[in-house]
Amino acid sequence: MAEQGLIRGAITDESIDLMRRRIGFPSPTVRTGVLTEPYNVTCTADAVRRYAIAVGDDNPLYRDVAYARASRWSAVVAPPGFEVSMGIDRSRAMEPGFAKETSKALRGVQLFHSGAEQFYFAPIREGAQLFKAGWVADVEAKRSSFGGRSAIVTNATCYWDDDERVVSQGTSWFVHTERREVSARADDATRAKKDEPAYYTDQQLEEIEAAYEAEYRRGGDLLYLEDVRIGDNLPEMVKGPITITDLINSHMGGGWYGYGNPPYKLAYENRKRLRGFYTRNEHNAWDTLQRVHWDANLARAVGVAGPYDIGPMRRQMVCHYCTNFAGDDAWIYRIRYELRNFNYMGDVTWIRGVVSAARVDELLGPLIELDIRGVNQRGDENIRAEATILVASRATGQKAALPAAPPMTPFRS
Secondary structure, eight states: OTTTTOOOOOOOHHHHHHHHTTBTSOOSSSOOOSOOSOSOSBOOHHHHHHHHHHTTOOOHHHHOHHHHHTSTTSSOBOOTTGGGGOOEEOBOOOOHHHHHHHTTTTTTSEEEEEEEEEEEOSOOBTTOBOEEEEEEEEEEEEEOTTSSEEEEEEEEEEEEOTTOOEEEEEEEEEEEEOOOOGGGOTTHHHHTTTTOOOOOOHHHHHHHHHHHHTOOOOTTSOOBGGGOOTTOBOOOEEEOSOOHHHHHHHHHHHTTTTSOOOOHHHHHHHHHHOGGGEEEOTTSOEEEGGGGGTOHHHHHHTTOSSOBOOHHHHHHHHHHHHHHHHTTTSEEEEEEEEEOSOOBTTOOEEEEEEEEEEEEETTTEEEEEEEEEEEETTSOEEEEEEEEEEOBBTTTTBOOOOOOOOOOOSSBO
């Protein structure tokens, strides 16, 4: 039943060319439906608190108003990653004929979030309203690990405030592959063990729980440049075993991260705008294609061994790891991450980091850089990340400085 209504498009030279024509304009494959307003129109203390709970972050900086107002920020501030739930759309307008002509770019193929690089220039404070613009930055044709042709599309996004000051900007990468059932993949036999569902002994679960008990959080303990050395190992963090409940929590905190999947009549209206994003479910009723993340049959129909996480969940893991280490006073300036392998329901991710640089930058001031890796219970790397954190210095007596904001993007309405 999961097959009914599932479009199986092909990645052709023509479809790739259509996407390349969208460079500088919004992507036709990552777009909203009937709901055009962001999940959080305004940053509120409640929205930040709910987001922190939803991603499993117990830092009082994000959950306790009094604590936040006593910090160096003097207000509730959002953790990195929260910006994805915000942004009134001000993307560059397109001429209707051009929009329609290029709307079929890479239509009917599967889309996988594979990584991003995001820069942060100012805190998102309580009461802030953000605007955003998104556009295609690059398109690259490749061969997929699934055995067919693929395309990597780089999408850029810029967020700014009421004063037209850029708060955050970055790029994200999406792999587009042709939809092929798992049983039809030539490499199924070699991948079977790699995709084997997780199972844990009581002893293994105790080890995971011990890691949760020992989770490090710097909090108000100021991080100084002089206290770290290149090669220093950072505290370990564990996430998982991932469950459908964790996935639901992620959506509760940040919304649907783009497409929008409203219920009832709004779902009917949404399907009129995003027909390719809906297929028939086991009841022969229309349901969102987003359910590849919790529907095993549909996941296999698009070429994945089973339900898996959404990209923002592993992004949230990296952000949480960085803020726990950096503490309340340092500034997370840059996070770059790549998603390696699928993070299937039931998988555990062990996150570890090492200091790769510690220096005084001419423009940014004292900073440290981290190399971060996430490894699952099979020993496979599923996250590779880097972070740049602006820190305090005893030599100068300064706290971490905020970076200068870049010019406003020209790719906006």
